[in-house]
Amino acid sequence: MNENGTLAIFTPKNPEAIELIRHDAAHIVASVVQKLFPGTQVTIGPSTDDGFYYDFARDKPFTPEDLEAIEKAANEQIKQDVPFTRREVSKEEALDLFGKLGEKFKLEIVEDIFNKGATTLSLYEHGGWVDFCLGPHGPSTGRVGVIKLTSVAGAYWRGDHRNAQLQRIYGTAFFTQKDLDAWVTQQEEARKRDHRKLGKELDLFAFHPAAPGAVFWTANGTMLFTILQQAMRTMCLANGYVEIKTPLLYNKMLWEKSGHWGKYRENMFLILDPEADPALPEEERASFSLKPMNCPSHHLFYEMKRKSYRELPLRLHTQDVLHRNEATGVLSGLTRVRQFQQDDAHIYLMESQIADEVAALTKLIAKVYDAFGLTFTAKFATRPEKKIGDDALWDKAEAALKAALEQTGLPYELKEGDGAFYGPKIDFDVADSIGRKWQLGTIQLDYVAPERFGLEYIGSDNAAHRPVVIHRAIYGSFERFIGILIEHFAGNFPVWLAPVQAVIVPVVERQEAWADEVAAKMRAAGLRVEVDKQNSKLAAKIRDAQLAKVPYALVIGDKEVEAKAVSPRKHGTGKDADLGLIAIDDWIATMTKEAAIPY
RNA sequence: GCUGGCGUAGCUCAACUGGUAGAGCACCUGACUUGUAAUCAGGAGGUCGCGGGUUCAAGUCCCACCGCCAGCUCCA
Secondary structure, eight states: OOTTOOOOOOOTTSHHHHHHHHHHHHHHHHHHHHHHSTTOEEOOOOEETTEEEEEEEOSSOOOHHHHHHHHHHHHHHHHHTOBEEEEEEOHHHHHHHHHHHTOHHHHHHHHHHHHTTOSOEEEEEETTEEEEOSOOOOSBGGGSOEEEEEEEEEEEGGGOTTSOEEEEEEEEEESSHHHHHHHHHHHHHHHHTOHHHHHHHTTOEEOOTTSTTOOEEOHHHHHHHHHHHHHHHHHHHHTTEEEOOOOSEEEHHHHHHHTHHHHTGGGSOEEEOTTSOTTSOHHHHEEEEEOSOSHHHHHHHHHTSOOBGGGOSEEEEEOOEEEOOOOGGGOBTTTBOSEEEEEEEEEEEOGGGHHHHHHHHHHHHHHHHHHHTOOOEEEEEOOOSSOOSOHHHHHHHHHHHHHHHHHHTOOEEEETTOSBTTBOEEEEEEEOTTSOEEEEEEEEEESHHHHHTTOOEEOTTSSEEOOEEEEEEEEEEHHHHHHHHHHHHTTOOOTTTOSSOEEEEESSGGGHHHHHHHHHHHHHTTOOEEEOOOSSOHHHHHHHHHHTTOSEEEEEOHHHHHHTEEEEEESSOSGGGBOOOEEHHHHHHHHHHHTSOOO
């Protein structure tokens, strides 16, 4: 340790400590890999949220068997308890060292580090294997309890797909085997919540190879979808929006005007002109495209009629179907699809109205997420490389959106270069069951589109002015949002959202008449119920209802028929699950309350 | 799109180093009339993702394609 260093004592209880041993683990794995597979080049290997990875350059891929061998050797090195030593070297020494080792990628990083103004480089060595690293590392490999390798995957050098593809080995490390076992169990639990698994089990949706990335919604899934649609519609209407519908298919002239043709075409499904010369490239033969976003249609809609400043903010809401030709490798259940519907809106307003509108929107988004108990993180994303509009407009848009965001007091993370091609945005992310974060809601500020579409409103001065546009979605897309909800609730939807809210269970056939009457009464009250007339025992029917995660099973035997009542059983096990005999009208009143949409 | 893995009945999964596909659940039929997580018996159900190839013989080996999974690039 040098004289200016900071001293921090890490014990296994520190949250930093686990990160530290995972970084140690990355070094251990890399050293083992180079021992087992001579000629493999090392690159970088950081710790992640629940483990670490290390990227290697090697001609042959690592097989699952290789991974086992690496894991075994890594854990042996832990047992040997090899010390880590640290020393500092100059640029020349570093270049000399990694040059002699023939580590091309390391040399590249060394250059970068010193170009950024570093004067020395810290090296960490253990068992004769050396890597440079900011550190800190533990005193010896023995401090890492156990290493488990989880997968291999391709990754591009410096995250750029134009660069060489490396092989990334993922793994994790814990202080004890017990911690590792607990983590494995937790991973298994998380996988039980996977919406793709639950979607099948609860009969919510399906996919078919004939339509990759497009959802078949079952009756249950469609119910979820339409409840969410209706809830959003109602909320939008209450907040000054109007809902409109626009075409799905447009002449490419629209996309040229909006800028999608230049910046987004590879994601668009093109309709080719049958008359066109087949020798021409596809984009030149294209005459129409399915819309990948609603914005251009809304801009067209806006300009169809003269607008007055008195109409602003004009809030257009749409739930139309969108198609995006996503790369095959990115499709994933409901969270990444090719055909989807957003709870989209475009708000046309004056610059002076931006701050209030953004504040109102963040409030609305928080209200909706709260209703589901979802926790989110906000990201502020600035201009990307692939963009339209000049820097002056972007400066203005970024400054305005940032100011509005800061006024709300919401904590946020800055994501440079992550904005939409037409404007900066605030994204709202929610994590899925295995911790992957998905973008749901978004607020995007756009000065470019009004220019391109020549949008105007007549001000109080009787002159034409240019409005600004806010693109926003709260759920994001219905598909992704439902995927997240399934995992969030583990399929146990609250009454208001459950596709089937109650199953009526007659004990034997002679009670079916009252069961049907109860069903009719409940349906008349707007509740979604089914009668289980299967020829099976009560216990079996209860089990079916439990497995289907229906909020209530309403048992009807002779007592209930006699009393014009039901005996509800709540989904779940506790001893208070059985609610006892309740008169039908009282029960309908109770359930109707629980069925109310909370936003 | 890239790297790796996977694809057997509606679902979950078996089938030794190649020898011609099997279980449970679900489904259908019948019996049983049952009070809070599985009643019993019988039956039906598969071009082993698709197309080629190797072989006397392919679910099993090889090639190409399609789809799915993990990750990367990209994104709601």
